[in-house]
Amino acid sequence: MALAPERHIGVFVDHYRARGAQRVRVYFDGPASAAPRPTAVGLSDDELTLCDDAFWASRGGRPASVEARQRIVYADAYRDLQADWLVVVDIDELIFGPVDLAAALQAVPAGCGLAIFPTVEAVWRAGEDMNREYGAVLARKSYSGPGWSELGHLLYPGAGAFFVRGLLGHHMGKYAVRRGLDCTPPPRIHEAKRNEVPLKAARARDPRTGRPVRLLHYDAISLDAWRAKWDRRLAAGDTVEIGRRRCRQQATYAAARETGGERALFARLYSLNRVQEAVLRRLGLLLDIAPAPRSARH
Secondary structure, rough: OOOOOOHHHHHHHHHHHOOOOOOEEEEEOOOOHHHHHHHHHOOOHHHHOOOOOOHOOOOOOOOOOHHHHHHHHHHHHHHHHOOOEEEOOOOOOOEOOOOOOHHHHHHHOOOOOEEEEEEEEEEOOOOOOOOOOOOOOOOEEEEOOOHHHHHHHOOOOOHHHOEEOOOOOOOOEEEEOOOOOOOOOOOOOOEEEEEEEEEEEEEEEEEOOOOOEEEOOOOOOHHHHHHHHHHHHHOOOOOOOOOHHHHHHHHHHHHHHOOOOOHHEEEEEHHHHHHHHHHHHEEEEEEOOOOOOOOOOO
């Protein structure tokens, strides 16, 4: 489910086509006037669903929170699933590294209904052009070891309260779910259960190389994209399920927006100086990434 400009949807579709997805679907949760043109982003007409009034009316009404809408969309996609696996991710989440996603899913033991993709978060080096979309060249990994909370405050003075396990966005990762499972309640973004018991999950790995399948989260595609995202959140006022640290980010962003300080805030949160980079490398919590290719359509 997306509310993103056409060029970002194009990048997403091209990426997952190249990864071998049998079908890519986008649920556009915005006004019809802003909806992407299917052919412009590499979708067929039946792969783009407009979450308009008729869509929500047929599903009992449009929930106020984005998370509640996501759960409805997830269940909708799973009911219609024809492939062996369903992967539900956000527009800013791309499979990372030289891995064969199809082979990794085929290698998941038959008794496992889920294949988990841990999150890594794209960040810039200090001084780089933070307005180059998908231009980040580093990715920080989550950290769950001793002192994980204190590490955030030490690495990011004054901003540690925004981080959980080393990341600004979610640290739980996302997963692929097999077709035909009796998921009650229906699958959700970070979990799937049967009768309230979590389904057995595997860490997805490429069987040829043993590399884990990771999800590269562009929590900030660029400075301008980040600014537009938080402006939308402020306008919507939707804080029902975003959590305390995201609420802190929103309040801090709102204050920075009033004073013109959002660029400096962005740099504090999404770029690493030499000391921060050195510490994360020493701890094994930093990966080098290549800037993501832009969609050939834009």
